[in-house]
Amino acid sequence: MKAIVKPTAHLQGEINALSSKNYTTRYLLIGALADGTSTIYYPAHSEDSDAMRRCVRDLGAIIEEDDEKIVITGFGKNPKHVSELNVGNAGAVLRFLMSTAAFCPDVTFVNTYPESLGKRPHDDLIDTLQQMGVEVQHSNGRLPITIKGGQPRGGKLTVSGNVSSQFLSSLLFMTPLLEEDSEIEVLHDLKSKIIVGQTLEVLEQAGIIVHASEDLMHYRIPGRQSYQAKEYVIQGDYPGSAAILAAAAVTNSDVRVLRLEENSKQGEKACVDVLRAMGVNLTHDNGVVHVKGNQKIIAGEFDGDHFTDAVLAMVAAAVFAEGTSRFYNVENLRYKECDRITDYLNELRKAGADVEERQSEIIVHGKPQGVTGGVEINAHFDHRVIMALTVVGLRSEKGLIIHDAHHVAKSYPQYFDHLRSIGAQVELVSET
Numbered sequence: 001m002k003a004i005v006k007p008t009a010h011l012q013g014e015i016n017a018l019s020s021k022n023y024t025t026r027y028l029l030i031g032a033l034a035d036g037t038s039t040i041y042y043p044a045h046s047e048d049s050d051a052m053r054r055c056v057r058d059l060g061a062i063i064e065e066d067d068e069k070i071v072i073t074g075f076g077k078n079p080k081h082v083s084e085l086n087v088g089n090a091g092a093v094l095r096f097l098m099s100t101a102a103f104c105p106d107v108t109f110v111n112t113y114p115e116s117l118g119k120r121p122h123d124d125l126i127d128t129l130q131q132m133g134v135e136v137q138h139s140n141g142r143l144p145i146t147i148k149g150g151q152p153r154g155g156k157l158t159v160s161g162n163v164s165s166q167f168l169s170s171l172l173f174m175t176p177l178l179e180e181d182s183e184i185e186v187l188h189d190l191k192s193k194i195i196v197g198q199t200l201e202v203l204e205q206a207g208i209i210v211h212a213s214e215d216l217m218h219y220r221i222p223g224r225q226s227y228q229a230k231e232y233v234i235q236g237d238y239p240g241s242a243a244i245l246a247a248a249a250v251t252n253s254d255v256r257v258l259r260l261e262e263n264s265k266q267g268e269k270a271c272v273d274v275l276r277a278m279g280v281n282l283t284h285d286n287g288v289v290h291v292k293g294n295q296k297i298i299a300g301e302f303d304g305d306h307f308t309d310a311v312l313a314m315v316a317a318a319v320f321a322e323g324t325s326r327f328y329n330v331e332n333l334r335y336k337e338c339d340r341i342t343d344y345l346n347e348l349r350k351a352g353a354d355v356e357e358r359q360s361e362i363i364v365h366g367k368p369q370g371v372t373g374g375v376e377i378n379a380h381f382d383h384r385v386i387m388a389l390t391v392v393g394l395r396s397e398k399g400l401i402i403h404d405a406h407h408v409a410k411s412y413p414q415y416f417d418h419l420r421s422i423g424a425q426v427e428l429v430s431e432t
């Protein structure tokens, strides 16, 4: 499917934020690791959350669902001995389940997105699983990956955190089920540290005890624990909503996004502060972000690691700022669905933006007068590239054509419908 994004000067209306992808994957996992029956209200429905649902079902969880909830009966630490799992293009789902798979004798994670997830590195987690006595076959740290587990050992473990926080989260989900106590030391650095807070939050809700140091670099996890079955309610999703808010910021708008909790632990909640710092007229009360955009954006400097999945949307807003913006500490964007620095900036340049890259920085020389557009964009299999380029297309002179825009469904299948409901001129055309 291609998205034909046309210049749009005004956006107006109200959007009910999509449900959080990152909470849905977590609650599905802890529901599967529990021995009883849990209920998850308002789960996300996207390719990534579907991937987690499919895989935990393959591993033996029993799932029933209706329009508002998923009821899941878990397998505890005794997953079914499947031989193959397909996580689609979902990095977090793959990494979280690589540890769960250590309870199975022989599982292969297949490589269905060789150009996207198939290129992402998982060596840091493979290394820790090997420390636990698990045999892992892999292709240079990449998919396909075969885990030959059975009885993983706890004890003293290390994991590197400078590529992704997902490796640490994965171990935090699995180690409480081991016979031995575990101690995890995070080596080098911990990127996307803030999202580990979401992992610790859901573990605590399920009655799991984890002793974490204040800097989140050391953990003591008692073994022989079990996940309690509980009821969970999924909150609205900040990473996806960040693109809607950016679209409202770069147009003349009066847009409300509902279900965005002020006290959420999602790091991407910072997008509200980033837009505020960029001079965007907005309020955030009672779970509603209300943007009254007037197309004026002021440049700023931001540590993007605090809001990793919203960086591309904030960069899209900065494309139209007065002055030069800098998003620093973002090197791990290179290891996501595509290289979100080089690949993304190449597409932005085609659209007419003035951007520069460093190894761990994105620099944007703003163009308040707008960009020319009128070109075709490669989505690089990346939902966040698609969402961000759509924002740029709305404020361009000639619009943009985004190829393979169906990949938006990885996290936000209703993105274009939501944008169109507030007046965005976007046409969706199938590509054969």
Ligand SMILES: O=C(O)C1=C[C@@H](OP(=O)(O)O)[C@@H](O)[C@H](O)C1
Pocket: 022, 025, 092, 163, 164, 165, 166, 169, 191, 192, 195, 308, 309, 332
């Ligand atoms: O734990 C999670 O659910 C996620 C962690 C982040 O990845 P990194 O830790 O690789 O930055 C984020 O980008 C991803 O969308 C989801």
Ligand SMILES: C=C(OP(=O)(O)O)C(=O)O
Pocket: 089, 090, 091, 092, 093, 309, 336, 337, 384, 411
């Ligand atoms: C990077 C993302 O997801 P994942 O790492 O789970 O593929 C994302 O949602 O932007």
